[in-house]
Amino acid sequence: MKILVLIGNVPDTTTKIKFNADNTAIDASGVQWIINPWDELALTRAIELKEAHGAAIEKIVVANVGRSETEATLRKALAVGADEAIRIDADPLDALYVATQLAAVAADYDLILAGIENADYNGTAVGGMLAELLNRKSVSAVSGIDLEGDLLKISREIDGGAQQLSMSLPLLAVVQKGIAKEPRIPAMRGIMMARKKPLNVIAAADAEALTAFEYFELPPAKAACKMVEEDQAASLIRILHEEAKVL
Amino acid sequence: MNFDLSEEHQLIRETVREFAEREIKPVAQELDEKAEFSTTLTKRMGELGLFGMYLPEKYGGQGLDTLSYIIAVEELARIDGSQAATLAAHNSLGIGPLYYYGTEEQKLKYLPRLCSGEALWSFGLTEPGAGSDSRGSKTTAEIQDDEWVINGSKIFITNGASDINMGCTVQAVSGEKDGKKQFTTILVDGDTKGFKRVPMHNKMMWRASDTAELFFDDVRVPKANLLGEIGQGSKIMLATLDAGRLSIAAMGLGAAQGAYELALAYAKERKQFGQPISKFQINSFKLADMAMKIELARNLLYKACWLKDEGRPFGLESAMAKLYCSEIAKEVADEAVQLHGGYGLMKDYAVERFYRDQRLLQIGEGTSEIQRLVISRYIGC
Numbered sequence: 001m002k003i004l005v006l007i008g009n010v011p012d013t014t015t016k017i018k019f020n021a022d023n024t025a026i027d028a029s030g031v032q033w034i035i036n037p038w039d040e041l042a043l044t045r046a047i048e049l050k051e052a053h054g055a056a057i058e059k060i061v062v063a064n065v066g067r068s069e070t071e072a073t074l075r076k077a078l079a080v081g082a083d084e085a086i087r088i089d090a091d092p093l094d095a096l097y098v099a100t101q102l103a104a105v106a107a108d109y110d111l112i113l114a115g116i117e118n119a120d121y122n123g124t125a126v127g128g129m130l131a132e133l134l135n136r137k138s139v140s141a142v143s144g145i146d147l148e149g150d151l152l153k154i155s156r157e158i159d160g161g162a163q164q165l166s167m168s169l170p171l172l173a174v175v176q177k178g179i180a181k182e183p184r185i186p187a188m189r190g191i192m193m194a195r196k197k198p199l200n201v202i203a204a205a206d207a208e209a210l211t212a213f214e215y216f217e218l219p220p221a222k223a224a225c226k227m228v229e230e231d232q233a234a235s236l237i238r239i240l241h242e243e244a245k246v247l
Numbered sequence: 248m249n250f251d252l253s254e255e256h257q258l259i260r261e262t263v264r265e266f267a268e269r270e271i272k273p274v275a276q277e278l279d280e281k282a283e284f285s286t287t288l289t290k291r292m293g294e295l296g297l298f299g300m301y302l303p304e305k306y307g308g309q310g311l312d313t314l315s316y317i318i319a320v321e322e323l324a325r326i327d328g329s330q331a332a333t334l335a336a337h338n339s340l341g342i343g344p345l346y347y348y349g350t351e352e353q354k355l356k357y358l359p360r361l362c363s364g365e366a367l368w369s370f371g372l373t374e375p376g377a378g379s380d381s382r383g384s385k386t387t388a389e390i391q392d393d394e395w396v397i398n399g400s401k402i403f404i405t406n407g408a409s410d411i412n413m414g415c416t417v418q419a420v421s422g423e424k425d426g427k428k429q430f431t432t433i434l435v436d437g438d439t440k441g442f443k444r445v446p447m448h449n450k451m452m453w454r455a456s457d458t459a460e461l462f463f464d465d466v467r468v469p470k471a472n473l474l475g476e477i478g479q480g481s482k483i484m485l486a487t488l489d490a491g492r493l494s495i496a497a498m499g500l501g502a503a504q505g506a507y508e509l510a511l512a513y514a515k516e517r518k519q520f521g522q523p524i525s526k527f528q529i530n531s532f533k534l535a536d537m538a539m540k541i542e543l544a545r546n547l548l549y550k551a552c553w554l555k556d557e558g559r560p561f562g563l564e565s566a567m568a569k570l571y572c573s574e575i576a577k578e579v580a581d582e583a584v585q586l587h588g589g590y591g592l593m594k595d596y597a598v599e600r601f602y603r604d605q606r607l608l609q610i611g612e613g614t615s616e617i618q619r620l621v622i623s624r625y626i627g628c
Contacts, residue, residue: 032261072254079258185266188296188309191258 001147001169003050004109005043006102006127007062007077007085008036009070010120023215026120035073037183038115040080044180045145046113047081053147059083061109065092065101071199078194079186085199093209099129100207107134110169111152116141116176121213127174136170143178250546252318259315263322266295267330275327278455279600282448284409285455288330293364297334299342306346306354307362313490314552317497324501325508328604329455331501335494336405336456337361340370344416344432344487348475353434357413366413371401371461372484379617381418381484386463388419388433390470395433397466403611407459408444413437415444415461418480430480434472441466452603489562491612492569493555496548499572499608503544503579506601507537510583513598517588524586533582540575547571563625570618573608580605 011017012032020027035043043062050057062077063086064070074085088101106112112134114127131138143162144155154165154173186194228236241247252260270291278285292298300316302308309315316338324331342361345354345368360366377383386399397419406412414436421431435442443462450458475483511534514525524530551564580602584591591598609615 072257075254076258076261079262182269185269185295186258186262187294188259188262188300188311188315191255191262192309192311194258195255 001057001110002108003046003057003060004106004112005039005046005060005062005077005082006112006114006130007039007043007064007074008115008118008120009033009064009066009073010036010118013037013119017218019216019218023217024213025216033070033073035077035183036115036119038117038119038176039113040115040183041177041180042113042115042175043077043080043082044183045175047184048180049145049147050081056147061086063088063102063105065090065098065204067091068201074199075194076186078197078199079190080184081186081190082197084197087199087201088204089201090204094211095123095125096129096211097207097209099126099133101205102126102130103133104205105202106130110171112136112170112172114172114174116174127172131172134172136172137167138172138174139165139167140174142173142175145173145175145179256314256318259311260318260322262295263297263319264325266291267323267326271323271327271330275329275455276594276597276600279327279329280454280594282450282454284333284457285330286409286411289333289367289409289411290364292330292334293362298337298364299346299358299362300338302342302346302358302362307359308346312552312556313493314549314556317493317548317552320494320497321501321504324498325505327455328498328502328601328607329453331498332405332453332456332607333367335491335498336369337367339491339494340487341368341406341416343490344370344474344483345434347486348432348479348483352471353474357434360413366411367406367409367457368413369404369407369415369459369461370487371404371407371415371417373401373403375400375402379614382428382481384418384420384428384430386417386419388417388421388431391467393470394467395470395472397433397435397463397468399463401461403447404459404461406457407461408446409457412444412457412459414439415442416474417461417463418484421477421480424478429478430484431477432474432480432483433468434474435463435466435468439466439468452605452607488612489565490555492565492618493548493551493561495608495612496544496551496565496568496572499569499574499576499605500541500544500548502576502601502605502608503537503541503572506576506580506583506598506605507534507541509596509598509601510534510537510579510586513590514586530586533586537579537582540579544568544572544575563622566613566618566621566625569613570615570622573605574615576605576608 012034015031018027046060060082061084062082065088086105092098117124141156142154143157146153152167156163296309297319299308300311304310320331320335345357361368374384388395388397416432417435418432420428422429441464445460447458514530515523517524548568551561551568554561583598584602587598590596
């Protein structure tokens with residue numbers, strides 16, 4: 001079995017986001033790029049499965065649509081434990097564009113893992129679109145995945161509980177928090193080995209983006225915090241009632 | 248000229264930072280308060296491959312370069328001086344001499360375990376009466392019946408007495424040549440009869456690192472435990488300290504970086520007279536000076552590492568880097584406390600720990616005075 005994990009290259013979640021002059025893109029200067037946190041968890045789970053099931057999992061490949069500056073992120077995925085990386089050399093214009101690019105390389109993989117959302121533009125559609133393009137079944141909001149013989153045991157979080165599924169391959173799973181406990185910290189050995197692992201760059205397929213960003217806005221600055229002395233409960237209630245209007 | 252770190256160095260920095268933030272930061276204050284050495288964290292460092300980073304794989308190392316190792320020490324020191332001390336001492340003083348001067352047999356016997364983090368090794372140089380004047384050592388080693396017999400004591404030995412200490416490279420007077428003391432380094436396994444390892448308590452700084460006093464009372468070890476050659480002790484000691492200085496410099500740089508980040512964050516948040524205190528020029532200038540000093544320190548230290556990795560002489564630059572990085576650590580930590588005001592004096596604020604931890608750096612592995620002496624000799628004074 002071969003696993004493909006989709007890897008988004010996103011700004012570190014603690015980055016103070018700025019936009020370019022016409023507010024159409026993130027200003028990348030000084031930004032630290034990381035593996036999209038949900039994708040990192042997906043990769044961690046893939047590695048755990050490989051460790052637990054050994055020979056049943058032939059290899060784990062990570063794929064990303066992006067320019068050369070995203071290679072550091074892919075290299076980290078290799079250091080953590082992926083066997084190979086694919087970079088499709090294109091700007092990730094929108095979800096359909098990205099999914100179309102990935103469809104060109106993803107068909108061979110028995111299990112495809114996609115994070116439930118992307119931490120940069122809150123995109124959520126690539127996984128589902130890719131499944132459609134590959135004409136493959138998919139399951140979303142997956143918070144647990146294990147291999148049992150030829151079947152995947154999957155748990156999904158649903159309103160007020162959990163759902164247990166048994167599904168056959170090939171499959172695309174859109175995963176969320178809970179899929180793995182926490183992302184792995186690569187060991188120095190992993191970083192050294194990552195140097196020798198293949199990172200294949202593939203030319204972009206012909207595809208069109210159907211959407212374009214017009215502009216972004218930053219949320220309004222947070223209002224100043226008002227401190228109330230500990231013995232002034234009445235004043236707190238008045239403020240909550242009259243000013244904040246939440247009571 | 249290219250000042251960019253390679254993708255690999257960058258990834259090493261991110262990785263060690265993640266480890267320090269995620270696993271050391273949450274426990275640093277408690278370990279400091281309890282003065283508790285953590286074998287758990289030491290083992291984790293081993294798992295991540297932080298011990299023996301610059302050693303070949305056959306000895307359990309990672310085959311990385313000096314700069315990689317220095318970045319790792321810097322990143323730990325940015326969060327906690329004690330853990331950085333464990334890492335720096337074990338790599339530079341524990342593993343270093345064994346790797347550079349050990350026989351193939353000695354290397355294969357000791358290094359794999361020492362690189363795994365299962366066990367630590369120390370370097371016994373300083374004595375109660377021999378600090379900067381290391382030639383004043385009184386510990387002796389003589390050959391009797393094909394064995395080395397060692398007598399004497401050592402003090403302030405990092406990683407010397409924890410539960411996972413496996414032994415020590417001890418420098419001892421082995422005789423006299425041309426009226427001068429002759430020094431020899433010998434490997435002493437921890438469980439050797441007559442060898443006593445006693446933890447030292449009540450330290451001001453590095454409270455979660457292990458510091459020991461070592462006592463040698465007719466300690467007998469096989470002749471084959473000689474490290475290097477008879478009479479080579481001074482050379483081994485000096486070379487070990489040259490490399491060790493880089494890691495102390497890295498601790499200074501990391502401590503300065505950590506204290507600066509705490510100060511900057513606090514100054515932007517703390518309001519007095521209706522605005523963040525970072526807006527007052529006297530404070531913003533302090534922060535600007537801190538940033539500048541850190542930048543200079545990093546450039547100097549990385550250059551010294553680069554020289555070493557190129558196989559070029561680096562003794563002068565390593566003394567300069569050790570001196571400068573440790574001194575700016577003091578200046579930055581001091582101003583960082585000042586910016587915190589009264590809170591900076593409270594143990595609940597990490598900056599208080601940085602202020603204490605940095606104070607060793609101008610003393611250990613050659614005082615600032617000795618560094619100036621080394622530099623002045625290099626420049627021909």
